[in-house]
Amino acid sequence: MSYFETHHGPPDPGRSIVDTNVSTSAQKNYNSGAFSSRGDTRYSRFSTNAKTTTRPLPYVHPTRSQFFTHYDPTDLSSGNAHIGIAQWSSRASRKNRYSSRALHVQYRPRDTKEDEEQDGETSSLLGDRFVEVVQRLYHPSTRLKARLTWDISFWVAVIFIFGTTAWVANSYLLLYARPDKASVAAWCAIAGGILFELGSYLMYVEALNAGHEQLFGPTVWGLAGRDGVEEMICEVETEQAMGKSVQFRWIGFGSSRELGFIACIVQLTTMNIFLIPILMGFLKVVPASSSVTGIGIVYWALQVIGGSGFIIASALFMLEEQYTWWGPAPLSVGWQIGFWNLIGSIGFTLCGIHGYLEHASANVNCWSTFALFWGSWAFMVGSLLQFWETLWREE
Numbered sequence: 001m002s003y004f005e006t007h008h009g010p011p012d013p014g015r016s017i018v019d020t021n022v023s024t025s026a027q028k029n030y031n032s033g034a035f036s037s038r039g040d041t042r043y044s045r046f047s048t049n050a051k052t053t054t055r056p057l058p059y060v061h062p063t064r065s066q067f068f069t070h071y072d073p074t075d076l077s078s079g080n081a082h083i084g085i086a087q088w089s090s091r092a093s094r095k096n097r098y099s100s101r102a103l104h105v106q107y108r109p110r111d112t113k114e115d116e117e118q119d120g121e122t123s124s125l126l127g128d129r130f131v132e133v134v135q136r137l138y139h140p141s142t143r144l145k146a147r148l149t150w151d152i153s154f155w156v157a158v159i160f161i162f163g164t165t166a167w168v169a170n171s172y173l174l175l176y177a178r179p180d181k182a183s184v185a186a187w188c189a190i191a192g193g194i195l196f197e198l199g200s201y202l203m204y205v206e207a208l209n210a211g212h213e214q215l216f217g218p219t220v221w222g223l224a225g226r227d228g229v230e231e232m233i234c235e236v237e238t239e240q241a242m243g244k245s246v247q248f249r250w251i252g253f254g255s256s257r258e259l260g261f262i263a264c265i266v267q268l269t270t271m272n273i274f275l276i277p278i279l280m281g282f283l284k285v286v287p288a289s290s291s292v293t294g295i296g297i298v299y300w301a302l303q304v305i306g307g308s309g310f311i312i313a314s315a316l317f318m319l320e321e322q323y324t325w326w327g328p329a330p331l332s333v334g335w336q337i338g339f340w341n342l343i344g345s346i347g348f349t350l351c352g353i354h355g356y357l358e359h360a361s362a363n364v365n366c367w368s369t370f371a372l373f374w375g376s377w378a379f380m381v382g383s384l385l386q387f388w389e390t391l392w393r394e395e
Helices: 024-031 090-094 113-126 152-175 179-208 212-216 229-241 259-282 294-321 333-355 362-391
Strands: 046-048 064-069 086-089 100-107 131-136 144-146 392-394
Touching (some): 086 090, 333 362, 362 392
Antiparallel strands (some): 100 131
């Protein structure tokens, strides 16, 4: 019971390099059609501003942003304003859906008098510099193709498919009360729990190595807030001078303001909690009639806490795909993944809640198992959609 959406392989070398001059090699890549099949040089440099970004919550970093070709940076009223617009999505980037390319980006103050006054201090720090970063953007010329890519995002999706299959089998055997299959049901439960734990950990690793911190440093710092601007500039430029490149990490701390990373942390933490009652049941630590005893209360409480955490994680993944905190995005595959995982999380939570009442009525125990059954199928739908999302990538 976990929720589970995806993320990606090791980041590209030099992901955190900051360069105030557009490099010759990168310029050639753009001129040769890195973003345009026509090889149009207008896609060499991009500008961005806070008005073209999406933050579903005030505290978090943007989850979506638009990058405009430098020849028309902020005038959205122009008929040509949308020519050459590149779209950035935190989830799509984390899932490696688009190819990684070097970008040269300039943050431009917003166009009202009040905004210009607010941006004045930072503009003096950054000047008119272009910053080179490596990110994954969707451009009008981008074409997606179904293909297998053996990276961490792929394995997250596959592991959750196997995990949900194990939970569907477990709940089926329990629902139809097959005493001769009790040991099989127990093995299915432990297999599902371990696979969900592994999938949750890989989701965390995927988010940890997304490389989004570049966008919230000197490049487009205005999208994230003004606190510590000077320190961020100094830190990134120091890394450049030292020739440091971002290494792939299996453990560490990400940004506490990146919504996708927060969701993955919640998912992994609550999965660790949920795994405890799974192990207790597999090892038969809990007696058959223990719902009203101390150990029984702990057993079911851990399931309820774990299921509730999955609900929170799923809601955060849905929120990451929304343009506002209150507006759903049902046409987004990422939002659909979060939605079906939310349904599954509710089922697993209800299973634990009904566990407290299993001795009140035989029907209560049946409803508990049934909640586990439909919750497992909802997780299966979410996992299959996640695999579909991972399958379609840029050619």
